[in-house]
Amino acid sequence: MLSATDLVVGYRRGRxxxxxxxxxxxxxxxxxxxxxxxxxxxxxxxxxxLLLEPWSGSVTLDGRPxxxxxxxxxxxxxxxxxVVFQQPRLAVDxxxxxxxxxxxxxxASKRRDDGIVAELTEAVGLTRExxxxxxxxxxxxxxxxxxxxxxxxxxxxxxxxxxxTSMVDASTTALLVHLVRSVAxxxxxxxxxSHDDALLDAxxxxxxxxx
Amino acid sequence: MAExxxxxxxxxxxxxxxxxxxxxxxxxxxxxxxxxxxxxxxxLGVLVLAAIVVPWLWPASEQLFDYTQVRLPPSGExxxxxxxxxxxxxxxxxxxLRVSLLVAAICAVGAITLGTAVGAVAGFLGGWxxxxxxRLLDTxxxxxxxxxxxxxxxxxxxxxTAVIVSIVVTHWTTVARIVRAEVLSLRRRxxxxxxxxxxxxxxxxxxxxILPAVAGQAALSAVLVLPHAVWHETALSFLGLGLPPHxxxxxxxxxxARSELLLGGWWNVAFPSVLLVLTTLATAGIAATLRxxxxxxxxxxxxx
Numbered sequence: 001m002l003s004a005t006d007l008v009v010g011y012r013r014g015r016x017x018x019x020x021x022x023x024x025x026x027x028x029x030x031x032x033x034x035x036x037x038x039x040x041x042x043x044x045x046x047x048x049x050l051l052l053e054p055w056s057g058s059v060t061l062d063g064r065p066x067x068x069x070x071x072x073x074x075x076x077x078x079x080x081x082x083v084v085f086q087q088p089r090l091a092v093d094x095x096x097x098x099x100x101x102x103x104x105x106x107x108a109s110k111r112r113d114d115g116i117v118a119e120l121t122e123a124v125g126l127t128r129e130x131x132x133x134x135x136x137x138x139x140x141x142x143x144x145x146x147x148x149x150x151x152x153x154x155x156x157x158x159x160x161x162x163x164x165t166s167m168v169d170a171s172t173t174a175l176l177v178h179l180v181r182s183v184a185x186x187x188x189x190x191x192x193x194s195h196d197d198a199l200l201d202a203x204x205x206x207x208x209x210x211x
Numbered sequence: 212m213a214e215x216x217x218x219x220x221x222x223x224x225x226x227x228x229x230x231x232x233x234x235x236x237x238x239x240x241x242x243x244x245x246x247x248x249x250x251x252x253x254x255l256g257v258l259v260l261a262a263i264v265v266p267w268l269w270p271a272s273e274q275l276f277d278y279t280q281v282r283l284p285p286s287g288e289x290x291x292x293x294x295x296x297x298x299x300x301x302x303x304x305x306x307x308l309r310v311s312l313l314v315a316a317i318c319a320v321g322a323i324t325l326g327t328a329v330g331a332v333a334g335f336l337g338g339w340x341x342x343x344x345x346r347l348l349d350t351x352x353x354x355x356x357x358x359x360x361x362x363x364x365x366x367x368x369x370x371x372t373a374v375i376v377s378i379v380v381t382h383w384t385t386v387a388r389i390v391r392a393e394v395l396s397l398r399r400r401x402x403x404x405x406x407x408x409x410x411x412x413x414x415x416x417x418x419x420x421i422l423p424a425v426a427g428q429a430a431l432s433a434v435l436v437l438p439h440a441v442w443h444e445t446a447l448s449f450l451g452l453g454l455p456p457h458x459x460x461x462x463x464x465x466x467x468a469r470s471e472l473l474l475g476g477w478w479n480v481a482f483p484s485v486l487l488v489l490t491t492l493a494t495a496g497i498a499a500t501l502r503x504x505x506x507x508x509x510x511x512x513x514x515x
Contacts, residue, residue, distance in 0.1 A: 051404050075410040083408045091401040093420050105409030150409065 001026055002158045002189055007057035009043055017043045025158055025189035032204025033193045039210050041193045045162040049083040079109055082151035086163035088143035092135050098146040099131040105154045120149040123179050141172035148176055158189045177203050244500050251496030258490050262309035269302045285478050292478035295471060304483045306459040314375060315440035321379040323433040326386025334394030335417055348384045356381040364452045374453050378443045386432045393425045434498040438491035461487050
């Protein structure tokens with residue numbers, strides 16, 4: 001279980017963005033998080049992805065408390081949580097081909113490709129030709145497909161989707177959500193952040209609505 | 212009708228102002244930049260070629276004393292004339308230029324290596340390493356560069372290594388500043404977050420994401436450092452603190468030429484100076500064109 005209790009997080013001293021928030025992600029379940037823009041959804045996603053250190057409160061990963069964030073948390077803990085960011089354009093290095101982007105976590109953690117890359121790129125619908133292109137040569141939707149594949153390539157136990165579908169068209173949304181649902185059915189705990197209520201109703205087992 | 216003309220005029224003015232701000236004023240700036248690059252590259256090419264070929268064709272004559280040929284004005288036999296010891300100034304100046312360019316190139320490589328390393332580490336780590344390194348940089352910058360160079364060279368007289376070290380020590384700071392600024396803007400991009408989440412270490416992110424992104428800037432600052440290094444070496448040699456006096460160097464030649472000027476030997480000063488100025492102008496022209504292409508911000512921001 002990935003959980004956060006009594007979180008207080010902010011960017012400027014004295015002005016917390018989240019104040020006393022609790023959330024739990026269980027393996028195999030999808031939690032939807034909805035709310036207007038600026039209400040702190042992405043901030044919560046960043047904390048749960050261990051990329052942003054909260055001011056106070058605790059984050060627990062599979063029963064063990066997480067005390068450090070970003071680089072300081074162990075690579076094993078970091079890689080057990082996959083993240084898909086809102087803007088695929090900013091979330092990839094513009095110099096890398098899509099293939100390198102998808103493989104990056106395998107390279108960084110010195111793991112071998114046991115066929116997962118081929119499996120995932122096929123599941124997200126990226127052809128060999130597209131994988132050879134660079135980010136500026138593909139659309140946002142195609143790039144987000146690569147980002148989802150990258151997030152899943154280390155078979156994380158949890159997946160944080162921070163507004164994953166806000167930059168992509170309906171058919172890509174359907175494909176990405178379908179893949180995330182099948183991953184969740186296989187035992188991954190998913191946090192689905194979105195401001196699209198209808199999408200979350202169809203996607204998540206349980207939707208938390210803020211404000 | 213009149214109103215429309217006023218609006219059109221205002222838009223025209225605004226466009227011109229925007230172009231000027233962007234550093235691409237109307238009137239064939241592209242053509243002028245190409246001309247500047249072409250002239251710079253051509254000039255530098257000829258000078259480098261001459262500096263390599265001429266001392267190689269007359270290997271000994273830069274040091275060859277010939278007291279039958281003392282203080283000759285420029286002629287067909289001695290194109291740049293001869294100095295007080297009868298040495299041919301054409302060969303000697305080009306040999307000096309070769310030394311200056313070699314020293315400058317080594318210094319430029321040294322300065323960007325040190326500057327990129329410090330700038331990247333400071334910018335990427337942030338916090339106290341950043342503060343410590345930046346205060347160190349301020350300390351180096353606070354001392355006049357030539358003075359610092361003189362102190363280092365005075366401690367190790369007549370050594371080429373000391374000259375190189377003194378130039379590197381005073382020139383890495385600009386590179387470090389530029390690289391740090393670039394790294395600061397990169398380190399919080401989402402793709403760095405994605406890499407962290409994918410298990411990448413800080414060293415891995417620095418090597419695979421950050422350094423490739425700043426490589427262009429670093430290479431550009433190397434070219435910008437080059438003319439500075441040439442002048443710095445010349446200044447040190449001119450003061451008698453640079454290269455050993457028997458080695459030809461533009462600074463040494465100019466230093467010797469000071470006394471000749473009183474005897475009417477203008478060629479002792481004129482030709483080495485002109486070559487020095489042409490070399491630095493050519494390099495600066497190339498650097499400026501590259502800078503405008505690589506960094507399309509306002510020019511003043513990156514002026515070194």
